Every structure is written in C-alpha cells, then in structure tokens.
Amino acid sequence: MEEKTLSQVLIKALHYVKSFRGQVFVIKLGGEVMCDERVMDCLAEDLVLLNSMDIKPVVVHGGGRDISDAMKRFGKVPEFVEGLRVTDAETMDIVKMVLIGKINTGIVAKINKQGGSAVGLSGKSGKLFMAQRRKQKIDLGFVGDITEVNTELVSVLLEKNYIPVISPVGFDSGGDSLNINADTAASRLAVSLGASKLVFMTSVEGVLDKKNKLISKLTVKQAKKLIAEGTASAGMIPKLEACIHSVEGGVARAHIIKSREHAFLQEVLTSKGTGSMVYLK
Ligand SMILES: Nc1ncnc2c1ncn2[C@@H]1O[C@H](COP(=O)(O)OP(=O)(O)OP(=O)(O)O)[C@@H](O)[C@H]1O
Ligand SMILES: [Mg+2]
Structure with missing residues (x-):
C-alpha cells in the first residue's frame, strides 16, 4: 500500500476510534471460527489492537464442531432441535470439557500471545449466568435459559483493561450446570453490559x-x-433471535459476519462492512 493511502486509512480509522472510545463490544465466536488457527491469530490481534485504543472487547464463544467431534469419540450421536443441542448428563460433561477446558483456554492463550491480557470465565464465574432448565415439549436435557446476568465481575475486569473470554455454561439454583446457546448468552451479556x-x-x-x-x-x-416463515433455520434461529434481543435492548447494531482474517477489525474500524447488520428501524 502506498504511504499516502496508508495514512488515509489510519486517519479514517481515527474517526471510529474516537466515537467508540470506552465502549463495550461483545464478540461471539462460532465453533468453526476457532478451528482456523490463522483466523484466530488475526482476531486476537484485532482484539488487542482495539483494547489498546480503549475499546473494551468481551468474547463469548460457542463450540459446535469440537463438541460434536468429542461426542462422537465418546460414542454419542449429536442431536439438535431448532439449533439447540440435546444435552444429557454425559453430553454436559463433554460440553464443559470442550468449552471450558479446550476452547476457552485456547482463545485466552491466543490473545495473551499477542500482548493482551485475557481472562477465561464461564457463566458460573461470579454468578455471571444464572439459568433454569428449558421447559418445552421435546426435552432437551441440560439446556438452560438465562434467568439472571450478573455483570459485576466482567465490569471489574473491563475497568482494568482485561479481555474477558466467556464459555456459555450457566448453572441453576440446584447447582446443576446448564448448556446455554452461545448466541443467546452473548446477546444477554451485551444488553446487560450496555x-x-x-x-x-x-x-x-x-x-x-x-x-x-x-x-x-x-x-x-x-x-x-x-424466522416465522422458516427462511432462517437451525443455528440461524438463535442467532437472529439474539440480534433482535440485543437491538431491542439498546445495543445499537448487531452484525453477523463470516470469519476471515481481520474481518472483525474491518467491520468496526472501516466503512467497508461485510455480512448482515440488524438494527431497530
Ligand atoms: N437464512 C439463513 N442464512 C444463513 N445461514 C442459515 C440460514 N438458515 C440456516 N442457516 C444455518 O445457520 C448456520 C449458522 O449457525 P451455527 O449455529 O451453525 O453457527 P455458529 O453459531 O457460528 O456456531 P456455534 O453454534 O458452534 O457457536 C449456518 O451454517 C447455516 O447452515
Ligand atoms: Mg450456533
């Protein structure tokens, strides 16, 4: 890139940096994203760069493919109802192992490697996501709906410039772990954090x-x-519902984008938006 163009790009970014300073961005990473090392390295760079500009990223991650792979290794067949994983007690153990033990620590390591300070949390940390078992016709097992979000711990971390990385595992009043759809968890958190x-x-x-x-x-x-006419199905249902919940709850914009190298940075610091954007009206 020519020097003049380069400086133009940087100066244009200044406009976005100034308007976003001090604000919280919630980023939800889908299961596939985390399987691509290069994309993950770029995303970690994006997060550290934004964080150093006083923008406060919070990461919530899913675990789709890894959880399904681990289930198969344990001889279990993954099953979904409207994009939500049917979760028996054994599956819940696998979910915890994969989400908290593997994916969460992996993302934290990538961010730290780029010079950021990430902290791994689950929905149990600081009672972040209190939940109850989902009640519906087809029993989904240990699948939860969030009843309460306690953001105090996340806010303390953000104040000190840490980057929280959150696994969507909640717990109910009896102490049982519940599998929460990561899109839903991200939108509830985004609203609660403002x-x-x-x-x-x-x-x-x-x-x-x-x-x-x-x-x-x-x-x-x-x-x-x-959603109503069925054009959005499977995993797109909770994702669109999460977009709706978040913008109705005061989040200015919800974006759904494909995870390419530095796609996140481009989405937030340039006018070259990709993907879909959901807004109130
Ligand atoms: N109208 C639609 N537009 C785009 N994708 C759709 C649509 N309807 C259904 N889908 C499906 O939704 C999927 C995206 O949701 P999915 O839950 O698989 O991904 P994710 O949420 O990013 O990952 P994870 O659930 O692991 O966190 C797409 O791969 C696609 O198959
Ligand atoms: Mg999904």
Whole structure:
C-alpha cells in the first residue's frame, strides 16, 4: 500500500476510534471460527489492537464442531432441535470439557500471545449466568435459559483493561450446570453490559434470503419474519433471535459476519462492512 493511502486509512480509522472510545463490544465466536488457527491469530490481534485504543472487547464463544467431534469419540450421536443441542448428563460433561477446558483456554492463550491480557470465565464465574432448565415439549436435557446476568465481575475486569473470554455454561439454583446457546448468552451479556455493538463471527457470509442471497441490512421486523416463515433455520434461529434481543435492548447494531482474517477489525474500524447488520428501524 502506498504511504499516502496508508495514512488515509489510519486517519479514517481515527474517526471510529474516537466515537467508540470506552465502549463495550461483545464478540461471539462460532465453533468453526476457532478451528482456523490463522483466523484466530488475526482476531486476537484485532482484539488487542482495539483494547489498546480503549475499546473494551468481551468474547463469548460457542463450540459446535469440537463438541460434536468429542461426542462422537465418546460414542454419542449429536442431536439438535431448532439449533439447540440435546444435552444429557454425559453430553454436559463433554460440553464443559470442550468449552471450558479446550476452547476457552485456547482463545485466552491466543490473545495473551499477542500482548493482551485475557481472562477465561464461564457463566458460573461470579454468578455471571444464572439459568433454569428449558421447559418445552421435546426435552432437551441440560439446556438452560438465562434467568439472571450478573455483570459485576466482567465490569471489574473491563475497568482494568482485561479481555474477558466467556464459555456459555450457566448453572441453576440446584447447582446443576446448564448448556446455554452461545448466541443467546452473548446477546444477554451485551444488553446487560450496555454494549454498543454485538458481532457474531460465523461460518456463513451472513443472513441469506430464500434465494440464498445475502441480506446486508435488516430491521428487527424483517428478522422476525425470516424466522416465522422458516427462511432462517437451525443455528440461524438463535442467532437472529439474539440480534433482535440485543437491538431491542439498546445495543445499537448487531452484525453477523463470516470469519476471515481481520474481518472483525474491518467491520468496526472501516466503512467497508461485510455480512448482515440488524438494527431497530
Ligand atoms: N437464512 C439463513 N442464512 C444463513 N445461514 C442459515 C440460514 N438458515 C440456516 N442457516 C444455518 O445457520 C448456520 C449458522 O449457525 P451455527 O449455529 O451453525 O453457527 P455458529 O453459531 O457460528 O456456531 P456455534 O453454534 O458452534 O457457536 C449456518 O451454517 C447455516 O447452515
Ligand atoms: Mg450456533
């Protein structure tokens, strides 16, 4: 890149940096993202860069593919109902092992390697996600709905410039661990923290319409329609519901983007948005 162009890019970024200073961004990483070492290294750089500009990233991660792989190794067959994993007691142990033991520590290590200070938490840390078992016709087992979000611990970490990395495992009043969809956890957290952005990094370009064309901007009303008419299915249902919840709860923008190298940085610090953006109206 020419020097003039380079300085123009940096100066343009200054506009975004100034307007976002001190704000919280919640980033949800999908299971596929974490399987790509290069993309993860770039994302860790993005997070550390933003953090050093006084923007406060909070990471919530899923674990789809790794959990399914581990289940198969234990001779179990992954099963989903509307994008939510059916979780019996053995599966819950696998979920904890993979999410907290493997993925969370892996993300923390990547951020620390880039010079940031990440802290791994689960929804049990500081009673972050209190939950109750989901009640519905088909029993999903140890799948939880969040009843309460306690952000005190996360806020303390953000004040001291740590980057919290959160596994979506909650617990109920009896102390049982519950598997919480990571998209839902990210949106509840974003609202409770008063985040200005919620970014979902996933394996698809964004939300696709009936003809498989990318929808680059959609209102809450359009998002609800996509779910109701079945255009959004499987894992896109909790993701769109999370977008709806977050923007209705005061988060200015929710983005769904494909995880490429530095896609996150480009999304927040340039005008070159990719993927889908959900907004109130
Ligand atoms: N209208 C739609 N547009 C785009 N993707 C859709 C749509 N409807 C269903 N999908 C599916 O939703 C999937 C994305 O959700 P998925 O839960 O698999 O990913 P994730 O949330 O990023 O990962 P994880 O659940 O591991 O955290 C896509 O891979 C796609 O198959
Ligand atoms: Mg998902």
